[in-house]
Amino acid sequence: MATFEKRGPGLWRARVRRRGFPTASKNFKSKAEAQAWARDVEGEIDRGSYQGKAEADRTTLLEALDRYENEVTPQKKGSRVEKYRLALWRRDPLASRSLGSLRSADFAKWRDSMVADGFSASKIRNDLNLISHLFNIARVEWGFEGLSNPITRIRKPKMPEGRDRRLTTEEEIALLAACKNSRSHWLLAVVQVAIETGMRLGEILSLRHSNIDVWEEGGVYRGVARLDDTKNGTRRDVPLSPAAVQALKGVPIDINGKVFPISPESIKKSFGRAVKVAKLADLRFHDLRHEATSRFFEQGLDIMSVAAITGHKTLAMLQRYTHLRARDIAAKLATNSTAST
Numbered sequence: 001m002a003t004f005e006k007r008g009p010g011l012w013r014a015r016v017r018r019r020g021f022p023t024a025s026k027n028f029k030s031k032a033e034a035q036a037w038a039r040d041v042e043g044e045i046d047r048g049s050y051q052g053k054a055e056a057d058r059t060t061l062l063e064a065l066d067r068y069e070n071e072v073t074p075q076k077k078g079s080r081v082e083k084y085r086l087a088l089w090r091r092d093p094l095a096s097r098s099l100g101s102l103r104s105a106d107f108a109k110w111r112d113s114m115v116a117d118g119f120s121a122s123k124i125r126n127d128l129n130l131i132s133h134l135f136n137i138a139r140v141e142w143g144f145e146g147l148s149n150p151i152t153r154i155r156k157p158k159m160p161e162g163r164d165r166r167l168t169t170e171e172e173i174a175l176l177a178a179c180k181n182s183r184s185h186w187l188l189a190v191v192q193v194a195i196e197t198g199m200r201l202g203e204i205l206s207l208r209h210s211n212i213d214v215w216e217e218g219g220v221y222r223g224v225a226r227l228d229d230t231k232n233g234t235r236r237d238v239p240l241s242p243a244a245v246q247a248l249k250g251v252p253i254d255i256n257g258k259v260f261p262i263s264p265e266s267i268k269k270s271f272g273r274a275v276k277v278a279k280l281a282d283l284r285f286h287d288l289r290h291e292a293t294s295r296f297f298e299q300g301l302d303i304m305s306v307a308a309i310t311g312h313k314t315l316a317m318l319q320r321y322t323h324l325r326a327r328d329i330a331a332k333l334a335t336n337s338t339a340s341t
Helices: 031-047 054-058 061-071 079-090 104-116 119-140 169-180 189-195 201-205 243-247 264-277 286-298 303-308 315-321 328-340
Strands: 002-008 011-016 024-028 210-218 221-226 236-240
Touching: 011 031, 054 061, 061 079, 061 119, 079 119, 079 264, 104 119, 104 303, 169 189, 169 264, 189 201, 189 236, 189 243, 189 286, 201 264, 210 243, 221 243, 236 243, 236 303, 286 303, 303 315
Parallel strands: none
Antiparallel strands: 002 011, 011 024, 210 221, 221 236
16 A cells, blocks of 8 residues: 655655565655655556666666667667757756656656747657657666656647648759859759659768669660668669759769768758759758659659658658649649540
């Protein structure tokens, strides 16, 4: 059974005794928190999952963050970005608390403060997902069997609707002209390949000449680019349109074998300048992937074919990127109607 004792101003001690189990006790700032903790402990005992939380009570979130960065982060593709997130969590007041003392209410309060400070839903969700994975790793791999994951019981900010920025013909002409006049020797080809293939910027910049197979068929150059290193961690073959092949053929061969020996940061800066020169509103490089994916559907490709080209894993992700132009759909409906009469 659980008992609660007032230890002083703003301090309550909860104690859970159950035959066959060691006594569990803990101090809280309010009786309500003490009662909630006791219910959790008793529930775990009833389910047969309680094994004590002494180790979790001795380990601070800061210590767990350090261990996570040393053991888990290096295995991830996004390790560089994750180290930045871990550094931010280390500076948070919650880092001084023990894992066993952290409750869902603590992270709900953290979430609300981040929303109030104007941080995006994507950032907040990513930061919470990182801590959630840390708790799961601690419970499954570090031996903290009695530790529960407080993140699973809180609401996460709703993600905004996916962007539907499309390029008009006039905008594409202006953009390519600005890229052609850019000080970056690679920008025009990178942008052309992005529009034609839907590849992510990182995938384009990872291309090596040895990954590209080009042949001539009926007087037209065609090709395939093999991506060995993708965001999803799986290899993928991307068909190259004649325009994409032409763009790649115009790139000089670099001694290190890379098609585009330039950093993502440099391309993004050059792209931003080109967008300003072309006087385009609210255009990001990733919108080119959206544009390419939408064009694949407009050309009549089915979902499986588009997914094979772009590497999208789920239909939901494809739906975020594919906003077909209503006038194009109307034209197809008119054509089909005429053909049937």
